[in-house]
Amino acid sequence: MSSLVGHQIQQSDKIKSMIQDLVGEVGKLNAQITGIRAPQDEFKDSGKQKVDLAGQFRGRPLHYPYMGTGAGRGPYVELEDGSVKLDLINGIGIHLMGHSHPRVITAAVRGSLADILTQGNLQPNNEYRLFTEKIVKLASKKSRLKYAWIATCGTMANENALKLSRQKNSPARFVMGFKDAFAGRSTMMAEVTDNPAYKQGLPEYHEVLRVPFYDKRDPKSGEKALNVMKEHVAKHEGNISVFGFEPMLGEGGYQAAPRDFFIPLLDFCKSKNIAIWADEVQTFTRTGEYFAFETLDIGQYIDICTIAKTAQVGATLYTEDYNPKPGLIAGTFSGSTPSLSAGMEMLDMLGEGFLGPQGRINQIHRRFIDGINRLNETSCKGIAQDAGGMGLMIAFTPHDGKKESANAFLNKLFQNGVIAFPCGKDPVRARFLVPAIIEDADIDIALKAIEKTLLEGV
Known part of the structure; x- marks a missing residue:
């Protein structure tokens, strides 16, 4: 009698028990990581050597002297110099459930026991099917989205989005996008990205038309953006394929906008048969719902949506x-089996109290934002300004917001045990991609480190 060996492996009680024992042992070791810790003398030199070698072989130094040991617990990560940092950037948003979450590790180990580690679009296993089904069902609840194509990263997902819109609306070729947008680092996505520093030496294709983003200081911000969009369409009638936008600017400064800002722009695009593409590579799972288009209630407008980062693959x-x-869209790789397995597990976990207006994500947002605002009003008066964002995406402007002072603040914050990154250009802001599993006590630790670092000056 024939049998499906793969199913037998997945259902084997012995294998399940071995995985549980392994994950449990890792958990015991990681339990030693209890909070922020300074570099340890016995590991400083070897840690620095590893960081330097990483920079040597890639041709440029690491942004921070960060080299993980492979150990961590929740929002904390252990580095090769013996330090433990409070990781509030999470690989620029990959580690939604922090470090070494037992459910995520279990899912990844289970995936790694499959016959192949990397799945392809032509020869997928069940994880490919299950992931695609899950993401489509989640998206279609509040949108017309019906299909999903898995890719290896956000940039590739965005490339596919642009190709879909151009094929459908051929021969239209122009793209409308917001000023200060970020879309990725391929040749075309660098063009869509509005940052000259990211495309030095690259050719200019002049195929992207810029629209100003929401400015909360200007009551006519929405009207101005719509007028600019209308001017672009009048000049390039019939030659604009897509309006691609981040529901909240990411690299552009973590600037959010209300629903009322988007609706006239989206209505106008619909009236002109211009595709609407929501780039949710960074906002996916972070705004209090699975998709930011749900948070903003604009799903009915969306023709194309891209995700990555917390999903562990692009789509x-x-x-x-x-x-x-x-x-039109293909490619050999569609993500590793452990990544697909872990990504699905995290999506399941989010449905367990993290979402909705009163869910844990919005609780984290309010506590973090309120804490920064208190600092700006008390001990750090005037030097922790404009705290904002959406959900787990949080930012504020340190000191005067100039690049030099913001980077000095962030480097000192790293030394004081908290990892954050810059975003925006004028001003430059400190941004946090907070893990969904962070506890209130850990937020308080982060706020104390922020306060200490601000008071140290630049």
Whole structure:
């Protein structure tokens, strides 16, 4: 009698027990990581050597002297110099559930026991099917999105989104996007990205038309953005394929906008048959709902949506109208089996009290923002300004917001045990991608480190 060996492996009680024992042992070791710890004398030199070697072989130094040992617990991560940092950037947003979460590790180990580690679009296993089904069902609850195509990263997901819109609306080629947008680092996504520093020496294709983003200081901000969009369409009638936008600017400064800002822009694009592409590579799972288009209640407008980071793989979701012809999007890789397995586990976990107006994500946001605002009003008066963002994406402007002072603050904050990154150009802001599993006590530790670092000056 024939049997499905793969199913037998997945269902084996002995293998399940071995995985539980392994994850449990790792958990016991990681339990030693209890909070922020300074570099240890016995590991400083070897840690620095490893950091230097990483920079040597890639041709440029690391942004921070960060080299993880492979150990961590929740929001804390252990580095090779013996230090433990409070990780509030999470690999620029990959580690939604922090470090060494037992459920995530269990899912990844389970995936790693499959016959292949990397799945392909032509020869997928069940994880590919299950991930695609899960993400489509989540997206279609409040949108017309019907299909998903898995890719290896956010940039590739965005490339596929642009190809879908251009094929459907051919021969239209122009892209409308917001000023200060970020879309990725491929040649075309660097063009869509509005940051000259990210495309030095690259050719200019002049195919992207900029629209100003929301400015909360200007009551006519929405009107101005719509007028600029109308001017672009009048000049390039019939030659604009897509309006691609981040529901909240990411690299551009963690600037959020209300629903009322987006609706006139989206209505106008619909009236002109311009595709609407929501780039949720960074906002996916972070705004209090699975998708920011749910948080903003604009799902009915979305033709194409891209995700990555917390999903552990990239994916392009699209409606029936934008289902591409065979051959347009493909590629060998569609993500590793452990990544697909872990990504699905984290999506399941989010449904357990993290989402909604009163869910844990919004609780974290309020506590963190309120804490920064208190600092700006008391001990750090005037030097922790404009705290904001959406959900787990939080930022504020340190000191005068100039690049030099913001970077000095962030480097000192790293030395004081908290990892954050810059975003925006004028001003430059300190940004945090907070893990969903952070406890209130850990937020308080982060706020104390922020206060200490601000008071140290630049």
